[in-house]
Amino acid sequence: MSAILETRGLTRTFGAVVAAKDLNVQITQGEIVGVIGSNGAGKTTFINMVTGYLPPSSGDILFDGKSVIGRQPRDITRMGMARSFQVAQLFPKLTVMENALVSLVAAEGPRPSFFRPLDTPERRARADAIFAEFGVSRYRDALVSTVPQGARKLVDIAMALVSQPRMLLLDEPTSGVSIEEKFALMDTVMSVVRQHGVTVLFVEHDMEIVARYVTRIMAFYSGEIIADGPPREVLADARVQELVIGHHLDLESLGEAA
Numbered sequence: 001m002s003a004i005l006e007t008r009g010l011t012r013t014f015g016a017v018v019a020a021k022d023l024n025v026q027i028t029q030g031e032i033v034g035v036i037g038s039n040g041a042g043k044t045t046f047i048n049m050v051t052g053y054l055p056p057s058s059g060d061i062l063f064d065g066k067s068v069i070g071r072q073p074r075d076i077t078r079m080g081m082a083r084s085f086q087v088a089q090l091f092p093k094l095t096v097m098e099n100a101l102v103s104l105v106a107a108e109g110p111r112p113s114f115f116r117p118l119d120t121p122e123r124r125a126r127a128d129a130i131f132a133e134f135g136v137s138r139y140r141d142a143l144v145s146t147v148p149q150g151a152r153k154l155v156d157i158a159m160a161l162v163s164q165p166r167m168l169l170l171d172e173p174t175s176g177v178s179i180e181e182k183f184a185l186m187d188t189v190m191s192v193v194r195q196h197g198v199t200v201l202f203v204e205h206d207m208e209i210v211a212r213y214v215t216r217i218m219a220f221y222s223g224e225i226i227a228d229g230p231p232r233e234v235l236a237d238a239r240v241q242e243l244v245i246g247h248h249l250d251l252e253s254l255g256e257a258a
């Protein structure tokens with residue numbers, strides 16, 4: 001199967017620091033990939049390059065076979081790659097529905113006008129369908145700033161999916177979520193993305209979440225990927241335990257890996 005995302009020799013330096021070193025990655029449609037690594041390992045640099053926020057020093061990035069080098073983040077979004085990061089830029093003084101309409105128009109292309117209004121029954125229906133899948137319909141007319149913390153995460157991720165991207169990048173989806181709520185949140189998110197066949201790449205520090213929900217782990221250390229494969233294999237790797245996790249990991253205590 002051909003890769004939905006591929007990087008070839010992807011490299012980024014900041015002065016003497018090599019934040020990404022010759023990264024050659026292939027991700028296939030439908031994979032759920034966890035990106036792990038200690039602070040400064042290069043996870044954000046990788047995600048920023050892939051989504052167009054940071055130009056690489058060298059190398060190529062292909063999304064669906066097309067190079068995204070030199071494209072603006074919004075163009076890459078329109079190609080079908082959504083990022084949860086963008087939802088941090090939601091308008092707090094607009095309602096959840098209004099934000100969804102803006103997200104949809106932004107993903108579609110040219111700005112709305114008198115002849116091309118933002119608020120259409122088709123867009124509302126699309127937004128309502130995704131709110132229902134995430135169980136957040138009751139917040140559709142609430143201002144984003146008033147949505148309770150737990151539901152806000154779901155609203156954020158629903159918003160990234162409203163434009164029906166083929167790939168979704170999430171930055172620590174469970175950060176700030178209570179231990180009691182984190183599995184319920186991930187169960188909902190993963191059930192929706194699987195139903196839509198969306199490929200997911202997410203940065204996560206919580207090994208319980210990684211072990212339970214991903215089909216593949218890429219472990220970063222010092223700008224390189226030191227292990228890449230099925231969760232159990234990568235988490236059992238001695239270098240990963242030493243350099244990424246920082247201690248011996250009892251795999252049994254993490255529960256069933258995907």
Ligand SMILES: Nc1ncnc2c1ncn2[C@@H]1O[C@H](COP(=O)(O)OP(=O)(O)OP(=O)(O)O)[C@@H](O)[C@H]1O
Binds near residue numbers: 017039042045046
């Ligand atoms: N804008 C920048 N200017 C200079 N150095 C940078 C910049 N961005 C990242 N770096 C350096 O590149 C390396 C990789 O950083 P990056 O933020 O990608 O790591 P990370 O794995 O995302 O870490 P964290 O988990 O702390 O977010 C680090 O040494 C960092 O200091």
